[in-house]
Amino acid sequence: MFIQALKEQLGEAPLSPGEVAIVGAGPGDPGLLTLRALCLLNQADCLVYDRLVSPDVMALAPQAAQRFYVGKASRCHALTQDETNQLLVRLAVTGKRVVRLKGGDPFIFGRGGEEAEMLVDNGIPFRVVPGITSAQGCSAYAGFPLTHRDYAQGVTFVTGHARADGSLNLDWPALASRRHTLVFYMGLTNAELIRRELLANGVPSRLPVALIERGTTPQQRRVITTLDRLPDTIRDESLTPPTLIVVGEVVSLAARLDAGCLAEAVA
Ligand SMILES: C[S@@+](CC[C@H](N)C(=O)[O-])C[C@H]1O[C@@H](n2cnc3c(N)ncnc32)[C@H](O)[C@@H]1O
Numbered sequence: 001m002f003i004q005a006l007k008e009q010l011g012e013a014p015l016s017p018g019e020v021a022i023v024g025a026g027p028g029d030p031g032l033l034t035l036r037a038l039c040l041l042n043q044a045d046c047l048v049y050d051r052l053v054s055p056d057v058m059a060l061a062p063q064a065a066q067r068f069y070v071g072k073a074s075r076c077h078a079l080t081q082d083e084t085n086q087l088l089v090r091l092a093v094t095g096k097r098v099v100r101l102k103g104g105d106p107f108i109f110g111r112g113g114e115e116a117e118m119l120v121d122n123g124i125p126f127r128v129v130p131g132i133t134s135a136q137g138c139s140a141y142a143g144f145p146l147t148h149r150d151y152a153q154g155v156t157f158v159t160g161h162a163r164a165d166g167s168l169n170l171d172w173p174a175l176a177s178r179r180h181t182l183v184f185y186m187g188l189t190n191a192e193l194i195r196r197e198l199l200a201n202g203v204p205s206r207l208p209v210a211l212i213e214r215g216t217t218p219q220q221r222r223v224i225t226t227l228d229r230l231p232d233t234i235r236d237e238s239l240t241p242p243t244l245i246v247v248g249e250v251v252s253l254a255a256r257l258d259a260g261c262l263a264e265a266v267a
Helices: 003-011 033-040 081-093 112-121 134-142 189-200 227-236 249-267
Strands: 019-026 044-049 066-071 096-100 126-131 156-158 182-186 208-213 221-226 243-247
Touching: 003 033, 003 126, 019 033, 019 081, 033 066, 033 096, 033 126, 044 081, 066 081, 081 096, 112 126, 112 156, 134 182, 134 208, 134 243, 156 189, 189 243, 208 227, 208 249, 221 249, 227 243, 243 249
Parallel strands: 019 096, 019 126, 044 066, 044 096, 156 182
Antiparallel strands: 182 243, 208 221, 208 243
16 A cells, blocks of 8 residues: 555656666665665566665565575675576566665666666666665764765775785775775775775874674674774674775764764653
8 A cells, every 4th residue: 555655656657577677775774775666676576686685675575576586795606697697687588577686776886787788788678776875874874974074075985895816906095085985895805905005005094994794784783993903803803794894084973973863862
């Protein structure tokens, strides 16, 4: 009933047989799903989903929808990207309404662009629904903003994922600019390299760093450290993926804003 009213209110064309919707599922909390995502989820014959799509989001999908898990933990893929592409094409050409659910936003380190290109190449109609990316969700739920007039005039989302040859080819001098927040996705394995390069390019060793594991979910863990202690903290706290690394003065606001949120909650 609610979904039907929502569909009418949004006025979006229904998902057609043979169409694919590439949908951002947000970072985990089902409350961060967009209304468009919820509507499309409810029209799916088939759901093709990644490891980062939370069980609470999956629970909002219709029971009758067929589920295809395509995985993707680091170096441990249930299906290769090619196999995932082929699956999407196969389901679409057999007339299914396909929802391709991706953690966070499909176009931010989500390979959504590659999947969209492949759908174009195969003449399959598709639409894309953005999601809240983990940097946004995790920072808000960890209690600090990504930009702030006094602390950071910009924010950069950076991949911490190395190429097959182990290199992380980033413009370190540019990343080291002052009053700027850096958010490293997939950065745990290369934390030592991140620390070394930032220090070598003049970033202060005492700059605060937040590590947010499973952000926005009931299992969220937030650990605050400093740049010089980044790899040690990851090891000491046994942090595991998915974890975001946020580097910048904005992190220092966490304690203050936490106190404010708490005061409001108990008032
Ligand atoms: C392949 S990228 C996918 C990013 C996703 N498309 C997005 O917009 O958030 C996976 C990385 O995103 C980060 N990530 C995704 N969800 C997260 C969460 N709930 N908590 C912390 N980090 C998360 C982690 O750094 C993880 O290694």
